[in-house]
């Protein structure tokens with residue numbers, strides 16, 4: 001690519017053609033304030049905080065979207081630039097409630113940061129409330145339009161990353177606001193509860209439905225036996241909430257922290273991830289043998305399940321009937337575990353720690369009560385667990401190390417990679433290959449399904465049968481694959497779909513911010529964790545083997561079907577509450 | 581109210597038009613009076629454009645309405661030239677006469693009162709529009725007389 005040179009505040013630098021002023025400034029170590037810009041999304045230039053002056057140009061330009069031209073002279077600090085930025089920010093602040101101490105984003109708010117950066121100490125403009133009502137309709141996501149700064153990142157995310165378009169910009173001019181159609185509340189839209197909008201929100205206008213109080217009440221109740229399961233992806237991210245670099249592993253400190261919080265047992269969703277592989281692997285083999293619906297689609301990601309129920313109900317027979325690891329765990333905690341240890345299942349309070357907001361919706365699904373009780377009682381995001389730890393003074397990086405409890409804390413490396421896009425596929429192939437060929441897999445790292453591209457494909461030779469696999473992350477990419485299935489042009493056998501970019505490590509319940517760079521670091525940490533396991537194939541998990549022997553019987557057997565499998569509901573994208 | 585199937589016909593008529601949404605909404609509003617939830621949902625189904633986007637367009641343009649409106653639409657100019665020539669008094673009098681605020685519809689459904697931006701008739705300010713007709717050089721009394729006229733005409737038609 002052609003190189004060009006520009007001067008920013010007197011410093012001359014060379015950048016590739018097409019570089020934005022914002023990126024060029026970054027290269028010159030000059031920080032330009034931004035609010036509506038997000039590295040995952042194309043710039044909309046709505047906030048005008050990033051304006052710069054360009055010699056010879058009559059107008060100020062927004063650095064996030066303006067491209068450098070050869071010889072350009074840019075000022076990021078002239079009086080005009082400073083005044084304009086300040087006024088743009090003051091106007092935004094004049095429509096923000098400024099109840100910072102009551103806000104979930106206190107301390108992680110981009111508006112606070114930028115106000116600090118620009119040295120705002122007072123505001124000449126009078127406060128005027130924003131239009132729109134607090135939306136508590138969803139089991140996963142709360143919308144508070146009064147805090148919205150109209151950056152539009154949530155709308156872009158919902159449309160471009162997820163192809164859901166549950167929310168839009170309504171009205172115009174001074175009274176424009178972000179809303180659902182006819183202001184009916186997010187539960188009345190095809191929202192899939194993925195929470196990617198929460199991750200992109202610079203302020204506290206979007207956040208998860210909190211289960212923190214619910215969990216504290218259970219922990220405080222001596223009658224309750226409170227167990228927690230932790231998803232694969234949370235262990236590579238929670239350290240970020242305590243100021244550590246992304247990708248820093250603190251699994252054992254996290255376990256110690258959870259014990260300090262008062263959980264009676266700290267278990268691992270990895271245990272049921274291994275179990276999922278056994279069940280789903282056998283289901284796939286069954287479909288291949290008996291000519292069942294193919295391609296088979298994975299079912300671990302609840303945002304993805306919501307998506308297919310709303311947008312492609314005709315494809316539901318393709319979805320594996322396996323519950324997600326969270327729900328398998330919930331069903332077993334109140335049956336197998338309770339029986340084995342002589343605990344009355346009604347006293348078991350089952351909590352999960354998830355990188356995901358859609359898991360809250362999933363836990364609330366009425367059909368998820370195979371144990372005779374609601375299988376999962378509360379779902380905490382990675383962020384919420386960090387809040388609870390901080391409430392009682394736990395400083396994670398300085399915690400001692402502890403191990404997961406037996407038996408539902410035993411797992412393999414195949415389970416931990418569930419946190420990454422491609423991980424479920426890789427874990428399944430590690431097992432399916434050995435079950436079918438009865439030979440050990442030479443290289444268990446199936447790198448063809450790894451990576452960050454939206455859609456990836458691989459072909460695996462299973463004793464003469466070629467299995468064609470595809471992996472998609474982000475629902476926009478998933479939609480491309482589904483369109484192919486509808487058109488009859490998809491010749492895959494097995495497709496893994498995760499709703500969030502990068503998979504669960506980039507989930508909507510993970511520490512904020514998340515970006516391509518941060519996702520890559522968390523992904524690497526997951527693979528590091530996998531390599532540290534002695535056992536790296538799900539079918540080698542001794543606790544899972546014992547579970548079949550003592551309790552479940554055969555994979556895909558009667559009991560397994562009762563507890564570990566589910567069914568789906570076709571829904572309309574327009575009247576989401578009623579079945580289509 | 582018209583049959584929702586009409587919407588499919590309207591949409592089909594714009595099959596070869598690029599970015600047809602505004603034309604479709606215009607025709608649909610003409611047919612149904614306003615862009616209600618069932619109506620826009622049908623437009624979304626027929627065009628395969630997300631409902632949130634359609635709703636955004638419907639609320640952006642002031643000539644589209646998602647709520648039922650009165651038989652006559654009264655639009656008072658609220659820009660500076662009309663203002664300095666007394667549009668405020670005119671507006672107050674109209675509100676008093678119709679017993680509604682701007683943005684509302686009278687109980688009998690005969691009038692909806694709205695603001696409009698400059699109509700380019702500042703020479704005869706203050707100005708208002710009733711349906712497609714423009715009235716200038718208004719005084720509070722003149723405005724009320726015009727509306728009274730519409731009322732009697734309206735009931736004569738009914």
Ligand code: FES
Pocket residue numbers: 033034035036037043044045046047048049050051062063064065
């Ligand atoms: S960051 Fe450039 S306009 Fe908002």
